Amino acid sequence: MIGWSGAAECSVPEEDGGKFYNACTVFAPNGSMLMKYRKIHLFDIDVPGKICFQESKTLSPGSTMCTFDTPYCKIGIGICYDMRFAELAQIYTKRGCQLLVYPGAFNMTTGPAHWELLQRAR
Numbered sequence: 001m002i003g004w005s006g007a008a009e010c011s012v013p014e015e016d017g018g019k020f021y022n023a024c025t026v027f028a029p030n031g032s033m034l035m036k037y038r039k040i041h042l043f044d045i046d047v048p049g050k051i052c053f054q055e056s057k058t059l060s061p062g063s064t065m066c067t068f069d070t071p072y073c074k075i076g077i078g079i080c081y082d083m084r085f086a087e088l089a090q091i092y093t094k095r096g097c098q099l100l101v102y103p104g105a106f107n108m109t110t111g112p113a114h115w116e117l118l119q120r121a122r
């Protein structure tokens with residue numbers, strides 16, 4: 001949850017035109033949907049004996065960045081693995097975002113080594 005009057009943030013599966021996306025929606029205090037972000041960078045990894053995860057086998061990538069204004073600041077959205085890509089954060093910053101939100105579920109093989117560092121870097 002993003003902490004302003006009813007704005008909701010999480011990442012959910014979305015179907016659109018026969019394609020599936022990992023999507024994050026944000027709602028205004030009046031309940032209307034402000035924006036929808038679809039995860040741009042899909043997580044495909046194969047660490048032999050540890051983890052094999054291929055999001056691109058079932059999901060399509062999003063192609064649009066999403067920002068929205070709140071009474072406090074402008075916010076930019078990414079999802080999980082998107083946090084590994086500095087360019088997204090750099091563009092959001094150039095567009096005036098003061099807060100970046102990445103709903104995520106990092107895995108325990110590749111995640112712990114980087115997630116705190118990535119958050120500090122962004």
Ligand SMILES: NC(=O)CCC(=O)C(=O)O
Pocket residue numbers: 043079080081082084105106107108110111
């Ligand atoms: N579902 C994801 O995007 C997981 C990303 C992750 O675990 C990582 O290490 O990056």
